Amino acid sequence: MTIRAVVFDFGGVLFDWSPLHLYRKLIANDHERQWFLDNICTQAWNTEQDAGRPLAEATRTLVDQYPHHETLIRAYYDRWPEMLRGPLPEGVAILKALHAVNMPLFGLTNWSAETFPYARANYPFLQCLRDIVVSGELKLIKPDPAIYHASLGQVRAHLPDIQAGEVVFIDDVAGNVEAAIALGWQGIHHVSAERTAAQLRELGVGF
Incomplete structure (x- = not known):
């Protein structure tokens, strides 16, 4: 055909596009950075937003789960353009x-x-x-x-x-x-x- x-x-x-482009600026230690992206702001979590979940809801839900990581979690979408190299x-x-x-x-x-x-x-x-x-x-x-x-x-x-x-x-x-x-x-x-x-x-x- x-x-x-x-x-x-x-x-x-x-x-x-990669979250690493942003989080290399925010988490200096390679192991800690990878742990954060594997366990907190994961690809599976991001995929839910790709499927239509509002960013504010997604951020709020994660902050409620991991309040001690709030600043890093909020950076994901507040500074999202920095992920798009x-x-x-x-x-x-x-x-x-x-x-x-x-x-x-x-x-x-x-x-x-x-x-x-x-x-x-x-x-x-x-x-x-x-x-x-x-x-x-x-x-x-x-x-x-x-x-x-x-x-x-x-x-x-x-x-x-x-x-x-x-x-x-x-x-x-x-x-x-x-x-x-x-x-x-x-x-x-x-x-x-x-x-x-x-x-x-x-x-x-x-x-």
């Missing part, structure tokens, strides 16, 4: 190259509805995308099949007759790619920009 649309994940593909140039180069040859491009990201506007306002390359599904806005999250159905529906708003097999999804999390493939999409597990570009070309995408 000819690829007629490409859907990009954001973190790890187009954006360099910026674009990953090689991934963005693929996005722009595809845009230059008029490939329809879309986004599908696990991201809080409250923090995503910062990215949209500060990173103009997102304008290359015709539409973006943000998990926090839908209160759905990858790899739930429902969010892929929502994304495909968004693609079909622009390309009404497109089939799932004509869409390729690029994500740095293997399980998210596998979920897309299970629904009939093409999928690329993003390990490096070079490898992703090669796999796109193997699928017949010229750029």
Whole structure:
């Protein structure tokens, strides 16, 4: 099947986002820093905000549990932009190259509805995308099949007759790619920009 649309994940593909970028400034000791991120402000906790939980509620709940860590907990979202180091140039180069040859491009990201506007306002390359599904806005999250159905529906708003097999999804999390493939999409597990570009070309995408 000819690829007629490409859907990009954001973190790890187009954006360099990590809590470490902030907490290296706040916790000098490597072991203490990792303990805090593994046990207090965990990835699982952050994922709940990506799934739609309000940041204020999430912060309040954690502060109630761990009051002696309140300052560090509040920093997570008060200083959230410091976790977003910026674009990953090689991934963005693929996005722009595809845009230059008029490939329809879309986004599908696990991201809080409250923090995503910062990215949209500060990173103009997102304008290359015709539409973006943000998990926090839908209160759905990858790899739930429902969010892929929502994304495909968004693609079909622009390309009404497109089939799932004509869409390729690029994500740095293997399980998210596998979920897309299970629904009939093409999928690329993003390990490096070079490898992703090669796999796109193997699928017949010229750029």
